[in-house]
Amino acid sequence: MPLAELDAPAMRQANDAPVIEMDNVDKEFVLGGAFLNQTFLKALSGITLKLVRGRALALVGESGSGKSTCARMIAGAYEPTGGAIRFQGDDIAHFRGPRLQRYRSEVQMVFQDPFGSLNPTQSIGYHLERPLRLHRPDLRGREIEAEMLALLEGVGLRPAADYLKRRPHELSGGQRQRVAIARALSVRPQVLLADEPTSMLDVSVRLGILNLLEDLKQQRNLAALYITHDIATARYFAEDTAVMYAGHLVEQGPSQEITDNPRHPYTRLLIDSVPNPSRKIATAHKRRAADIPLWTRQSRGCPFVSRCPRALPICSETMPGPTPLGAGHFVRCHNL
Amino acid sequence: MSSDRAMIEVRNLTVDYIGENSVARAVNGIDFDIREGEAFGLAGESGCGKSTVAFALARLTRLPGLVSGGQVRLNGEDVLAFDKARLKAYRWNEVSFVFQSAMNALNPVIPVSEQIMDVIQTHKPELGQQGARARAVELFELVGIPPRRLDDFPHQFSGGMRQRICIAIALALNPKLIIMDEPTTALDVVVQRDIIEQIVELKSRLGFSVLFITHDLGLMIEFCDRIGVMYSGELVEVAPAESILTNPQHPYTRALGNSFPPLTGPRIRLEGIAGTPPDLRALPQGCRFASRCPHAMDQCRAQSPELRYYPQHRSEAACHLLN
Numbered sequence: 253m254p255l256a257e258l259d260a261p262a263m264r265q266a267n268d269a270p271v272i273e274m275d276n277v278d279k280e281f282v283l284g285g286a287f288l289n290q291t292f293l294k295a296l297s298g299i300t301l302k303l304v305r306g307r308a309l310a311l312v313g314e315s316g317s318g319k320s321t322c323a324r325m326i327a328g329a330y331e332p333t334g335g336a337i338r339f340q341g342d343d344i345a346h347f348r349g350p351r352l353q354r355y356r357s358e359v360q361m362v363f364q365d366p367f368g369s370l371n372p373t374q375s376i377g378y379h380l381e382r383p384l385r386l387h388r389p390d391l392r393g394r395e396i397e398a399e400m401l402a403l404l405e406g407v408g409l410r411p412a413a414d415y416l417k418r419r420p421h422e423l424s425g426g427q428r429q430r431v432a433i434a435r436a437l438s439v440r441p442q443v444l445l446a447d448e449p450t451s452m453l454d455v456s457v458r459l460g461i462l463n464l465l466e467d468l469k470q471q472r473n474l475a476a477l478y479i480t481h482d483i484a485t486a487r488y489f490a491e492d493t494a495v496m497y498a499g500h501l502v503e504q505g506p507s508q509e510i511t512d513n514p515r516h517p518y519t520r521l522l523i524d525s526v527p528n529p530s531r532k533i534a535t536a537h538k539r540r541a542a543d544i545p546l547w548t549r550q551s552r553g554c555p556f557v558s559r560c561p562r563a564l565p566i567c568s569e570t571m572p573g574p575t576p577l578g579a580g581h582f583v584r585c586h587n588l
Numbered sequence: 589m590s591s592d593r594a595m596i597e598v599r600n601l602t603v604d605y606i607g608e609n610s611v612a613r614a615v616n617g618i619d620f621d622i623r624e625g626e627a628f629g630l631a632g633e634s635g636c637g638k639s640t641v642a643f644a645l646a647r648l649t650r651l652p653g654l655v656s657g658g659q660v661r662l663n664g665e666d667v668l669a670f671d672k673a674r675l676k677a678y679r680w681n682e683v684s685f686v687f688q689s690a691m692n693a694l695n696p697v698i699p700v701s702e703q704i705m706d707v708i709q710t711h712k713p714e715l716g717q718q719g720a721r722a723r724a725v726e727l728f729e730l731v732g733i734p735p736r737r738l739d740d741f742p743h744q745f746s747g748g749m750r751q752r753i754c755i756a757i758a759l760a761l762n763p764k765l766i767i768m769d770e771p772t773t774a775l776d777v778v779v780q781r782d783i784i785e786q787i788v789e790l791k792s793r794l795g796f797s798v799l800f801i802t803h804d805l806g807l808m809i810e811f812c813d814r815i816g817v818m819y820s821g822e823l824v825e826v827a828p829a830e831s832i833l834t835n836p837q838h839p840y841t842r843a844l845g846n847s848f849p850p851l852t853g854p855r856i857r858l859e860g861i862a863g864t865p866p867d868l869r870a871l872p873q874g875c876r877f878a879s880r881c882p883h884a885m886d887q888c889r890a891q892s893p894e895l896r897y898y899p900q901h902r903s904e905a906a907c908h909l910l911n
Contacts, residue, residue, distance in 0.1 A: 314776040314777075314778060314779075315776055424864065454633050454634040454803065455633065455803045455804075455805075455844070455847050455848070456633045456843075456844070456847050456860055456861045458847070458860075459847050459849070459858055459859070459860035460860060460862075462849075463857065463859075463860075466857075481776060481777060482777070483777075483851065484848065484849045484850065484851045485849050487849065487851065487855065488849030488855065488858075507855070508855055511851055511852070512852070521778060522777065522778065523851065524781070525777045525778045525780065525781035526777055526806070526851055527804055527806035527807035527808075527809075527810050528806060528810065528851070529805070529806045529809040529810065529833050
């Protein structure tokens with residue numbers, strides 16, 4: 253049974269149906285090799301998750317675990333190799349023409365690098381005006397400028413009129429990220445995909461961006477996907493957390509439950525690795541971080557087996573299905 | 589672990605960045621010691637001057653940066669007065685560095701072995717080719733990489749392994765002090781944990797001191813013995829790592845601590861620090877933190893506070909509220 257279908261709070265939310273649903277999604281990339289003898293990297297294996305309006309789902313995991321691939325697939329940048337991604341029940345693979353264009357405004361992304369995502373030669377006003385002209389035909393003339401000012405106010409850039417003429421280099425990293433968020437909101441999306449939106453920002457600015465995203469999520473009833481490797485900010489911003497390893501979802505549930513009571517050995521490893529001011533570093537236990545295994549079509553079993561302290565013989569054979577632990581908490585592990 | 593003897597003494601260190609029409613004082617007369625075998629951390633927001641201090645200690649300040657005053661003493665010798673020959677001996681023999689981007693600083697077209705041996709042979713020519721290679725093997729074992737990989741190229745290693753190689757290069761000549769500026773920031777949290785544990789182990793085995801710079805206060809508290817918090821080019825608090833967050837004396841330290849969402853306890857909204865640090869070219873009168881401080885008084889806007897020692901808290905802090 254797919255992970256999210258067993259999810260009790262998710263069942264409750266099913267009344268207000270998910271906006272985005274990834275249903276058993278696989279994604280393969282060709283790694284190399286000759287024709288008929290190619291190696292396929294399985295970037296995602298059977299990912300099932302839902303985004304619900306007014307809530308955030310955090311995807312956490314190490315680099316290369318497939319977090320960003322999920323976001324790009326929801327944004328329509330890649331097509332699934334298997335499974336389906338549905339927007340309000342419709343398979344997005346079937347979207348064409350005007351429907352596809354509308355979908356592109358319904359789902360918006362905010363990227364990690366606010367230095368790279370804004371055009372250095374154009375003003376802030378230009379960055380907001382273009383999406384408004386393209387996707388908001390209802391607005392004309394003075395209304396466009398009024399909307400631009402309202403957007404900047406909405407992301408805390410005040411006085412807004414001062415920012416319209418400025419260029420990205422005149423703004424700090426945090427201010428640029430606010431502009432990127434305003435641009436994403438300009439087309440009135442229902443879904444916001446935020447890929448490490450704070451990891452390039454200074455510590456004192458990060459909290460401000462997360463609080464802004466939290467306010468916007470509530471005010472605009474946005475469904476948010478928050479990608480991060482920082483499980484503490486995941487817990488802070490997102491109601492639910494899903495942990496990924498080598499393209500597999502290994503644990504999913506309410507964020508507080510995941511951090512307070514992690515059940516998958518990988519989630520435990522992640523949480524134990526987070527710096528904790530209330531302890532001193534112990535040097536006694538020796539473990540060497542290993543690389544995430546390359547997951548191909550031929551790979552079998554649980555991808556974490558090579559690093560797992562509790563691995564059983566069966567773990568090299570099959571990947572277990574999700575075990576429900578109550579309160580919407582699920583884990584995929586043979587040795588619970 | 590650390591003795592009370594100061595190995596590095598920084599006194600009234602001042603560093604300016606010279607612009608065309610203006611001078612920005614990035615470090616404004618700061619004082620601190622690094623003791624033998626101690627890990628001393630410098631914390632603060634981007635632009636507070638922590639990396640500028642590290643560069644000044646290593647004598648790496650380049651124009652438009654200029655060390656315009658103060659002293660850095662290594663066991664009593666004035667580092668800022670070293671001539672070229674003394675400087676060559678100082679760098680790497682006595683002080684070495686690991687930077688955030690260090691793992692990308694390895695030359696991609698030269699085997700790692702040559703890059704390690706180059707450092708050893710430059711600073712210890714008497715070891716010769718074979719001696720340098722033997723030392724390189726030792727260093728690889730020290731940081732937990734199989735020595736058979738010595739002749740591999742940088743791209744054949746993962747990011748974490750490359751950062752370990754940089755630590756090996758920093759250890760090559762048994763320095764007394766290693767300056768680590770965001771040594772694990774580009775790495776995943778699991779790899780970061782692994783490398784930090786290894787640095788702790790090497791430090792207790794080899795007895796070097798560390799100047800540790802990171803924006804991650806949690807990591808710094810776990811790793812360091814004492815921590816100095818910098819704001820706008822000045823030290824606002826210096827305190828033992830174990831009490832700096834549980835008993836912060838300066839409002840900025842408290843605000844910085846509240847900028848990190850915790851991993852335990854209830855999920856509550858944190859407010860962090862509103863506003864931005866002042867422009868270093870147009871500093872306000874009085875305390876530089878006053879405009880962002882929730883407790884600012886008239887005195888704070890008129891007169892800048894001095895860093896003073898408060899024995900009851902074992903903390904040095906610069907704040908009028910404490911008097």
